[in-house]
Amino acid sequence: MITVDDFRPVEMKDGAFFHEIFAKYPQIHSENNFTTMIAWQAYSDYSYAYIDNTLLISAVINEKRLFHAPIGPRDPALLRDLLRLSAETGGDRPFYIFDRPTRDWIVHELPGLALHTDRDFYDYIYLTGDLAHLPGKRYLGIRKHIHRFNRNCSYEAETISNENVPEIKEFLDKWCEWKHCEENEVLAHEKAAVLFCVNHFAELDMEGLLVRVDGKISALSIYEGMNDDMALIHFEKGLPDCEGNYKVINQETARYLEEHQGYAFINRESDLGVAGLREAKLRYYPNHFAEVWYAEKKDILRALGEEWDRLGMKGV
Numbered sequence: 001m002i003t004v005d006d007f008r009p010v011e012m013k014d015g016a017f018f019h020e021i022f023a024k025y026p027q028i029h030s031e032n033n034f035t036t037m038i039a040w041q042a043y044s045d046y047s048y049a050y051i052d053n054t055l056l057i058s059a060v061i062n063e064k065r066l067f068h069a070p071i072g073p074r075d076p077a078l079l080r081d082l083l084r085l086s087a088e089t090g091g092d093r094p095f096y097i098f099d100r101p102t103r104d105w106i107v108h109e110l111p112g113l114a115l116h117t118d119r120d121f122y123d124y125i126y127l128t129g130d131l132a133h134l135p136g137k138r139y140l141g142i143r144k145h146i147h148r149f150n151r152n153c154s155y156e157a158e159t160i161s162n163e164n165v166p167e168i169k170e171f172l173d174k175w176c177e178w179k180h181c182e183e184n185e186v187l188a189h190e191k192a193a194v195l196f197c198v199n200h201f202a203e204l205d206m207e208g209l210l211v212r213v214d215g216k217i218s219a220l221s222i223y224e225g226m227n228d229d230m231a232l233i234h235f236e237k238g239l240p241d242c243e244g245n246y247k248v249i250n251q252e253t254a255r256y257l258e259e260h261q262g263y264a265f266i267n268r269e270s271d272l273g274v275a276g277l278r279e280a281k282l283r284y285y286p287n288h289f290a291e292v293w294y295a296e297k298k299d300i301l302r303a304l305g306e307e308w309d310r311l312g313m314k315g316v
Contacts, residue, residue: 004065006049009047010038018055022034028123028226030123030234031068031292035234037057039204052072052078054075056071066091066093067095069097070082080304083304084304087300093296099291100291115294116295119273122270123267125290128266152242153242155218157210158212160210175191175237176188178239190235209256211249217239218241220237221249221252222234233253233266
């Protein structure tokens with residue numbers, strides 16, 4: 001029987017282990033990603049267990065524990081044990097699923113378990129070529145913004161390296177001052193997550209681009225390969241010094257990923273339910289979403305209880 005004591009904190013030394021698991025079982029959502037977990041550890045308190053060749057991931061956010069659906073061989077008994085643990089120790093929404101095949105398997109195993117979609121945490125996935133070339137009428141507005149940027153601002157793009165790390169830290173200080181990070185817990189943690197990635201760039205196998213305006217960093221992106229076909233953009237930041245720099249760093253990153261990496265898709269993470277951010281992400285016309293489902297505690301208890309009652313077993 002699984003307990004929370006079987007879980008241990010995610011640490012930098014675990015990187016090779018996670019990469020091996022994710023290579024064998026490719027993931028599409030940014031939540032099932034080692035960099036996400038290690039960079040946001042101070043906020044989400046990620047932990048994991050490896051049981052019967054299966055990876056189990058847990059997080060504690062605002063003192064509420066949740067669990068990810070298992071990653072590995074389809075093990076019905078382990079699934080039920082994990083669901084039991086999530087209902088016993090988690091919050092109101094203690095169990096999350098981050099890909100449709102896993103969702104379909106769980107529905108097959110437990111048809112009585114109610115699952116709910118969580119649109120706020122859908123990851124946006126785009127065709128790399130669309131973001132690189134902005135083709136057709138639907139991208140006309142974005143192309144106009146970029147043309148205006150080019151008229152008003154002289155810029156250069158360059159890759160992130162050890163040489164420009166000190167400037168990136170200065171840039172992040174300016175960005176945080178502009179965004180009032182000290183008044184927003186999530187933004188403060190986001191700055192810390194970006195700095196963690198910058199400070200461990202090589203260890204995390206990260207890559208990134210800068211856009212300089214008049215020699216100073218105006219925008220940046222930090223990314224990595226998520227799987228063979230898809231890159232994951234972890235962070236995209238810009239200062240209010242030259243309108244359109246977000247659109248430029250977006251296109252420059254896509255061009256680089258297409259020309260130098262050959263990724264067919266780009267994952268730009270979720271919108272967190274923020275109206276302005278959702279509008280901005282939809283304006284780029286995602287090819288599809290990495291969907292998210294969750295199960296509520298009461299529904300888990302009901303589904304497991306009904307199944308165990310049917311089998312003459314003791315419920316949770």
